[in-house]
Amino acid sequence: MLEIIGVSKSYSHGTVKAVNQVDLAVKNGEIFGFLGPNGAGKTTLIKIITGILNADEGTVKINGQDIRTNPIEAKMQFGFVPDDPNMFTRLTGIEYLNFIADIYLVPRETRQQRMKILLDRFELTNALNDLIQSYSHGMKQKIVIIGALLPNPPVWILDEPMTGLDPRSSFVLKEMMREQADSGQTVFFSTHILDVAEKVCDRIAIINKGKVIFSGTMEEIHEHFKENKSLEKMFLELTENE
Ligand SMILES: Nc1ncnc2c1ncn2[C@@H]1O[C@H](COP(=O)(O)OP(=O)(O)OP(=O)(O)O)[C@@H](O)[C@H]1O
């Protein structure tokens, strides 16, 4: 599970409050969607959760491990897909995956089994010996996803993971997110694709200008509006009024 307690973060010497007093809890067995307009603070919060940025205030715990005080233990709990897949592009696909597996101490036999399954599912086996810099955007996205899932982490943290994926890979990822949640683990992801959020999420939060303006189940957001509107309509209304 993932606990975010009273987290705030400002940029530019306090002039831009990117994340403002955010409290969220993502339970085991849950797919949690994080929605919000461009510049709302999603990536900033995700960078705080994953320990890339330090919060000005507040606490983040991943399966009970505090990202600030127990960074290594906390990081062993999650796999992370950042919003930009241009990482380690001068490695080949297989070098990159072995590098990740080494860091996460995945035993040789387990890594080979898991690599085979993931590479088959995302249809990337043939590109393994090529440099990542020669990959298409979608292929880079896939190798980063495979790397994040390779250690079989209990918590998945994904920043706009469907970007650039073709329909089949996007379907596979959604299927795997459901399997992960159904096995009692946690998925937290940001997205702009409201159809995906509506279909796959157990709960969502909407953030605008650094503040969470709604958090709850799909039924709760419908109840809130007391009308049978699409998530798109509700999102537009919520983020306009703020
Ligand atoms: N390094 C930085 N320095 C200064 N301001 C920043 C920095 N990174 C982000 N910001 C500001 O913080 C705010 C939140 O940005 P963030 O990247 O978290 O938004 P986001 O919700 O992920 O947006 P998007 O949907 O476009 O990915 C924006 O106002 C942005 O301009």
Ligand SMILES: [Mg+2]
């Ligand atoms: Mg972002």
